[in-house]
Amino acid sequence: MEGYRLDPWASAIRLEYEKLFRYFGIKPFQPLLPEVEKAFGKPHRLMRRGIIFGHRDYEKILEAYRSGERIALVTGFMPSGKFHFGHKMVADQIIYYQKLGFEIFVVIADAEAYAVRRLDRRKIIEIGLYEYVANLIALGLEKNKHTHIYFQTNYETPYYRLIQMFSRRVTLEEMSAIYGDLEPSKIMAALTQAADILHPQLDYFGGFKYVVVPVGADQDPHIRLTRDIAARFENELGLRRPASTYHRFQTGLDGNKMSSSRPEYTIFLTDPVDIAVRKLKRALTGGRATVEEQRRLGGEPEKCTVYEFYLYHLIEDDTQLRKIYEDCRGSRLLCGPDKEYAAELLAKFLEEHQRRLERARDRVLEYVEPPKF
Amino acid sequence: MEGYRLDPWASAIRLEYEKLFRYFGIKPFQPLLPEVEKAFGKPHRLMRRGIIFGHRDYEKILEAYRSGERIALVTGFMPSGKFHFGHKMVADQIIYYQKLGFEIFVVIADAEAYAVRRLDRRKIIEIGLYEYVANLIALGLEKNKHTHIYFQTNYETPYYRLIQMFSRRVTLEEMSAIYGDLEPSKIMAALTQAADILHPQLDYFGGFKYVVVPVGADQDPHIRLTRDIAARFENELGLRRPASTYHRFQTGLDGNKMSSSRPEYTIFLTDPVDIAVRKLKRALTGGRATVEEQRRLGGEPEKCTVYEFYLYHLIEDDTQLRKIYEDCRGSRLLCGPDKEYAAELLAKFLEEHQRRLERARDRVLEYVEPPKF
Numbered sequence: 001m002e003g004y005r006l007d008p009w010a011s012a013i014r015l016e017y018e019k020l021f022r023y024f025g026i027k028p029f030q031p032l033l034p035e036v037e038k039a040f041g042k043p044h045r046l047m048r049r050g051i052i053f054g055h056r057d058y059e060k061i062l063e064a065y066r067s068g069e070r071i072a073l074v075t076g077f078m079p080s081g082k083f084h085f086g087h088k089m090v091a092d093q094i095i096y097y098q099k100l101g102f103e104i105f106v107v108i109a110d111a112e113a114y115a116v117r118r119l120d121r122r123k124i125i126e127i128g129l130y131e132y133v134a135n136l137i138a139l140g141l142e143k144n145k146h147t148h149i150y151f152q153t154n155y156e157t158p159y160y161r162l163i164q165m166f167s168r169r170v171t172l173e174e175m176s177a178i179y180g181d182l183e184p185s186k187i188m189a190a191l192t193q194a195a196d197i198l199h200p201q202l203d204y205f206g207g208f209k210y211v212v213v214p215v216g217a218d219q220d221p222h223i224r225l226t227r228d229i230a231a232r233f234e235n236e237l238g239l240r241r242p243a244s245t246y247h248r249f250q251t252g253l254d255g256n257k258m259s260s261s262r263p264e265y266t267i268f269l270t271d272p273v274d275i276a277v278r279k280l281k282r283a284l285t286g287g288r289a290t291v292e293e294q295r296r297l298g299g300e301p302e303k304c305t306v307y308e309f310y311l312y313h314l315i316e317d318d319t320q321l322r323k324i325y326e327d328c329r330g331s332r333l334l335c336g337p338d339k340e341y342a343a344e345l346l347a348k349f350l351e352e353h354q355r356r357l358e359r360a361r362d363r364v365l366e367y368v369e370p371p372k373f
Numbered sequence: 374m375e376g377y378r379l380d381p382w383a384s385a386i387r388l389e390y391e392k393l394f395r396y397f398g399i400k401p402f403q404p405l406l407p408e409v410e411k412a413f414g415k416p417h418r419l420m421r422r423g424i425i426f427g428h429r430d431y432e433k434i435l436e437a438y439r440s441g442e443r444i445a446l447v448t449g450f451m452p453s454g455k456f457h458f459g460h461k462m463v464a465d466q467i468i469y470y471q472k473l474g475f476e477i478f479v480v481i482a483d484a485e486a487y488a489v490r491r492l493d494r495r496k497i498i499e500i501g502l503y504e505y506v507a508n509l510i511a512l513g514l515e516k517n518k519h520t521h522i523y524f525q526t527n528y529e530t531p532y533y534r535l536i537q538m539f540s541r542r543v544t545l546e547e548m549s550a551i552y553g554d555l556e557p558s559k560i561m562a563a564l565t566q567a568a569d570i571l572h573p574q575l576d577y578f579g580g581f582k583y584v585v586v587p588v589g590a591d592q593d594p595h596i597r598l599t600r601d602i603a604a605r606f607e608n609e610l611g612l613r614r615p616a617s618t619y620h621r622f623q624t625g626l627d628g629n630k631m632s633s634s635r636p637e638y639t640i641f642l643t644d645p646v647d648i649a650v651r652k653l654k655r656a657l658t659g660g661r662a663t664v665e666e667q668r669r670l671g672g673e674p675e676k677c678t679v680y681e682f683y684l685y686h687l688i689e690d691d692t693q694l695r696k697i698y699e700d701c702r703g704s705r706l707l708c709g710p711d712k713e714y715a716a717e718l719l720a721k722f723l724e725e726h727q728r729r730l731e732r733a734r735d736r737v738l739e740y741v742e743p744p745k746f
Binding site: 163164165167183203 | 484531557
């Protein structure tokens with residue numbers, strides 16, 4: 001327990017993930033770190049800090065990488081709101097893998113946004129382009145022949161063929177067990193998502209490659225279904241099970257869910273700097289009820305949403321982060337000055353990002369072709 | 374009753390269709406015949422003889438034709454067995470409308486054959502090409518820029534976009550009311566079929582045109598769903614309800630269902646002539662139990678599957694057909710000689726058709742691009 005409390009990468013919610021390890025067969029990511037380092041060089045901060053906490057079959061990805069085999073990173077965004085720091089965490093992973101030479105498939109889930117979330121189609125396309133794709137570019141996603149961004153409703157025929165074919169080997173019952181109340185839109189969306197993950201293996205898309213999908217733990221039921229579908233089509237289509245990694249979610253600034261629908265507790269990458277700083281300054285920290293108490297007991301960075309910003313985004317250097325952690329726990333750093341420092345880092349990041357974003361907006365159509373209707 | 378009994382185009386099963394008129398809003402086709410004649414010239418024998426017995430909104434098709442507006446005929450085949458005379462009846466309608474200048478969309482329902490009927494994919498594609506498309510060509514379907522034959526799994530992106538979008542405005546409950554027990558494959562197939570019927574109206578496929586779909590009465594629930602879907606997307610996509618016509622089904626040679634799965638009672642267009650003739654000679658007729666009885670009461674052409682062959686396929690001339698009808702009823706034509714005559718016509722048709730079919734098989738790839746997997 002002491003060990004846990006002293007871990008600067010720990011989170012109060014960490015223990016919840018234990019049941020994923022125990023009951024669902026997700027394996028802890030941490031034991032792989034030495035292998036990751038051997039294969040990729042220094043692991044990404046999200047890996048080092050246990051934010052990416054679990055995986056399925058990631059050993060196969062490492063092995064494939066060491067053998068020089070092709071690997072695809074597949075992930076997607078629901079174009080239903082503004083791009084926030086939770087999305088950035090996924091974008092950071094995409095860019096990490098792109099730099100390692102992975103083939104990148106980024107799906108803009110516009111079919112699902114339209115049919116399941118029932119959003120306006122034109123709005124969806126606009127958000128997909130000018131929030132999601134633009135921010136990915138501004139964060140550093142390169143345009144190259146191994147990088148594919150697509151809208152679910154504007155892709156290639158063999159991808160749609162997969163969706164059609166998958167419907168043969170999935171039952172309503174198993175879908176219902178995963179998704180609860182079903183409607184045709186949800187069924188379509190689930191089959192489409194399976195095609196999103198599995199299509200890179202088809203000859204049409206360059207032939208077999210290993211696939212890894214970074215997701216939140218809540219997405220694991222879908223990963224399991226997709227892995228089952230892959231196995232059911234292994235003989236007929238040569239599909240293999242995708243690997244996956246599981247990340248924690250950064251919380252909102254009040255300690256609850258970070259979400260576009262809670263803009264006062266969520267910092268968007270397009271927030272004007274003064275607005276973003278104001279949100280951060282009001283954020284829930286791990287400070288004690290009184291300054292006296294905090295001097296006596298120390299702060300609790302594990303409960304601090306500002307510390308989370310360091311952990312996920314603002315501080316790359318582990319030594320520096322550890323010092324902040326220890327200074328907080330040791331009462332040498334109080335919330336006021338700490339927030340000043342975090343605000344400074346955040347402002348600097350946003351200023352630079354928003355400069356890049358302006359240019360990126362002009363380039364989205366070089367990366368992706370939006371649907372015409 | 375007497376009037377009905379003396380109608381040479383009548384069928385014993387005709388009266389069953391009355392409930393479609395009464396309860397489901399299908400309108401009788403016969404009252405339209407004068408308008409059909411004015412618009413198209415002589416109505417097709419299937420129309421004249423009441424085989425096409427009902428319709429929805431066909432007045433709009435006639436009106437559009439008179440105004441020189443564009444009209445699409447949409448129909449499809451399930452590539453799940455050999456092409457028989459029941460399929461020919463649909464093919465005859467396609468070709469009739471093609472000659473009138475309609476735009477033709479013929480879908481090979483390979484996605485449904487694979488996912489719902491669970492057939493082998495390679496077999497499906499082969500049957501689609503070498504049974505369905507080849508026979509259509511041999512029957513006279515021309516290749517022109519207004520004629521589109523496609524496989525459901527190998528078509529254009531906006532068609533798949535429609536399938537995705539349709540899923541938003543259809544409930545599991547209404548589908549279940551139509552299709553009974555649902556599985557993801559059936560849901561996909563139903564949405565796909567709606568896209569088959571409605572996609573010709575999209576700009577991508579040449580922009581708005583009226584659509585007419587010839588179907589059997591058993592397909593009407595699907596037509597109703599598709600019409601509802603069109604109405605639900607009228608504002609967003611400009612879709613209009615398709616019109617439809619309803620045809621009777623030619624029965625098998627034993628008076629029950631004609632089906633590929635009952636080959637002894639079904640004549641295929643690829644049957645060797647001697648086999649086909651042998652099947653016909655064993656066919657159920659409207660003959661009486663004894664020759665004496667038949668001389669006294671006359672035959673019953675309404676119950677005769679050989680007479681059905683005349684009605685649907687073998688005799689174009691109404692006067693000649695009426696004479697056979699009356700000679701049969703008046704005991705001047707007995708089943709033996711009649712079967713000889715029918716066999717002669719059938720053999721002549723098949724010989725010529727199979728000669729054309731041989732050449733047609735080499736041309737299927739000019740008409741349609743099969744999916745690669």
